[in-house]
Amino acid sequence: MTFDRASNGHRITSDRHRMALNNIDAHLVGPHRLLGSNLSDIPVKKPWLTYAGWAKQYGDVMHLQMSGDHIVLLSSVKAANDLLDKRSRIYSGRGNEDVVKTTRWYFNMAFQNYGETWRKNRRIYQQHFRPDAVATRLRPSIEKCIGVFLRNLFDTPERFMDHIDICVHCHALPLRQVRSLGPTRTINNARKDLHDLREIPVELIRRNIESNVENDGLLAQVMREKLEDDNSAEEIEAIKDMAAIAFSASADTTLSSTGTFFLAMARNPEVQYKAQQEIDSDRKRPSTRS
Known part of the structure; x- marks a missing residue:
């Protein structure tokens, strides 16, 4: 089915x-x-x-x-x-699809059967990505990302899709040092990409925390909490899963929908004008970028 x-x-x-x-x-x-x-x-x-x-x-x-x-x-x-x-x-x-096993996508909650691992991953993901959590916990990080996005857009508007790409991921994985997961030619490439996707961001965040590097992204917030717990090894493994899922899930869908918004505004200037009027009429309230 x-x-x-x-x-x-x-x-x-x-x-x-x-x-x-x-x-x-x-x-x-x-x-x-x-x-x-x-x-x-x-x-x-x-x-x-x-x-x-x-x-x-x-x-x-x-x-x-x-x-x-x-x-x-x-x-x-x-x-x-x-x-x-x-x-x-x-x-x-x-x-239990063979491709999932072979490429080691097994950590992805979307491919897991109902059970203890699935429940744990879903609990962690819902805890940090439900709407009220995003609206409060991630607000400072999101505003910072939007500020960078607006500056980049002002400086080089012709690269707006690149700027959207960075903005989409920066609140979850601010250190964007994982290779892009495009189509892979071999199973071994897929395995390495997925291994890097799961391991590298968490390791970079861990080093930043130990070096007191400022980082208020979601992954950094969660890691700070868990590193203080001596019994957090299993939880950190689940966090790796959550971070990889969040990154891969937003890599194309959020990027595509945001790009579509730009296209809609460009093709419908009258709608853009109405939206600008609403924003201008609401300026009496304290302004935020989010």
Whole structure:
């Protein structure tokens, strides 16, 4: 079973979910299958547009079948939250995919089955990335990052995507010394990239803390707390997972959405003008960059 949210899918193949599969055909609808498969229906380019069109016809929860796999497409935030969050014990399991094992993506919470490791990683991630935590704990770091971003944007506006890239990651991993994780040519390259992604940021932060180098990023805040605990070795391993997940999760999605905002403002100057008017009318309040 594959759930697709915003065109990103994940497969559920554990035995615990076989009973759910038995009732899919009876309760969910989707495009007509040719010779029992929807393989020919899956578009190669811009699949999200096709999925959005299907949702208007079949609803927010749709069923496809391809190469023996059941695929469930979720086309709304409500459907995704209802199934993947509120009923996560049933619908958020993961299969033990060979690629995950081979490339050592096993630390990524998105690929972990429900269990003690998953619960611990989710607890730490939710503790530091839930909206109220971000709004309070990370506010100084975010404002500092935005200040750097605005200065860079003023100096070299033609490099705005580079500036967005730096701004997106600086509050979580201010020391951006991990190699970019682009497409890798070999499994060994992927293993090394993932090892570096998980190990190098934490080690750099540890050295900064020991050397009293100023750093108010999220990872530094969490590490300071844990380094004071003599029994923190296991927690630090979980923090490595959290930092790597945060970095990789924002590497493309947040960068893309922020870049899209710039494009929208450039193509719709009248909207930009209205937004500027609202900002100007609200200047009586204490100003912040966030």
